[in-house]
Amino acid sequence: MDVELLLAREWQTLQNCHEDYERSALLIKLVSLALWLGGLAFGVAEVWIALLVALCWLQEGIYKTFQARIGVRLLRIERFIKDDPRQAHAMQLHSEWLSTRKTGSALIVEYVASAFKPTVMFPYVVILGVWGLSTLLA
Numbered sequence: 118m119d120v121e122l123l124l125a126r127e128w129q130t131l132q133n134c135h136e137d138y139e140r141s142a143l144l145i146k147l148v149s150l151a152l153w154l155g156g157l158a159f160g161v162a163e164v165w166i167a168l169l170v171a172l173c174w175l176q177e178g179i180y181k182t183f184q185a186r187i188g189v190r191l192l193r194i195e196r197f198i199k200d201d202p203r204q205a206h207a208m209q210l211h212s213e214w215l216s217t218r219k220t221g222s223a224l225i226v227e228y229v230a231s232a233f234k235p236t237v238m239f240p241y242v243v244i245l246g247v248w249g250l251s252t253l254l255a
Contacts, residue, residue, distance in 0.1 A: 123207035128194045138184035149173035167248045174241035178232025
């Protein structure tokens with residue numbers, strides 16, 4: 118099969134996955150907000166609410182790390198298509214990822230770094246900040 122066609126199919130599939138991760142990240146944010154508001158409404162101890170929000174934040178960081186891996190491959194495909202698609206190898210997402218895969222503490226650092234990107238931090242920092250302020254003022 119033509120490499121350019123394979124690259125186009127791969128790009129489309131990965132782009133759809135990239136957008137799915139974005140929707141999932143938004144859903145995690147919404148669940149976090151619902152947990153926070155629901156916890157406050159039902160009188161759940163604020164420390165437990167804060168823990169759940171922090172877990173949602175970390176989970177979104179992990180999702181965004183996965184999304185970033187897809188983004189790296191998307192950019193490579195776009196470069197291949199722009200420069201010379203005949204020199205490209207299609208369908209190499211996992212092979213490329215495995216060749217640069219981090220393990221152990223480096224993988225955890227990658228997840229935490231993703232969690233501390235500004236677009237990921239919101240609304241978690243606001244929620245945890247409100248919790249922190251209410252704890253200090255109580």
